[in-house]
Amino acid sequence: MTPRWLSPDEERAWRAFRRLVVAVQAGTARDLAAIGLSEPDYEVLSTLSERPGHTSTLHEQAAKMDWSRSRLSRHATRMEERGLLRREPDPADGRGCLLVLTEHGFDTLAAAAPAHVASVRHHFVDRLTAEDLAALEGIARKVAEPGGR
Template sequence: MSTISETQRETRWLDAEEQQAWRSYVRASRLLDEELRRGLERHGLSHPEYEILVRLSESPGRALRMSEVAGAVVSSRSRLTHTVARLERDGLVARRASTCDRRGVECALTDKGFAVLEQAAHTHVEQVRAHLLDPMTREQFLALGRAMSQVAAALDPKDLHQV
């Protein structure tokens, strides 16, 4: 006779409707990510690179400390360093000593990076509208945003990088 572990007894399995909802979420998010990836690749950017450029463009002076960028785009510092190195090699960003305390490193969006971002943003927003907003009502989309905010808050309750 096999024994049931404590973890198996405590597992709250998904019911049929929850399982269907979960699988729909996973499939749709992967399909959407693939569409957005292809659109950004036409501008020579990956999705993480695009998100970094967006965050920099929205920041005062178009610059953020590397640690702030990592938190904002949910990236490890080592992964961010590699991604920023590629963007820097392409002339889209520049790293410099922090203007506040000179100890930290800031990532700054260059004029070339802003120009690339402007072009990519048109494609990206059109795709987000076509593949995410248009298939649902505005109310459904806003409800999705509220639900995902709750998920993010539960996963990262100390989040200082609200969208």
């Protein structure tokens, strides 16, 4: 099968997208690291904070992050050692577990959230117009939806 090579316009768009992702992720990751969290730490903490009972199954959280269950399990172990979350047996799945946000985890998230939102604003939101943000949201929905366009 012959590859469908990118046109010059497609190539420029692809490279611009990659630069955008790298620049924003590197900036926000650096800012989170300065307050003692990784991006995955923040993702887990913020997701759990939004869930009923501050609880999610390991399977649901791994799917949300697009991680394998074993990768998230290892990460959760490190977060558990820091007192950010705890694991409980999942009554609906004898082989699974629940991830539960601890009080320390919630307090850590609450302390980190203002700095994180400032970082997101600095590296992303404040650099764009309302029209840019609306267009980007539409593009992201198209790209992220299963099956593409």
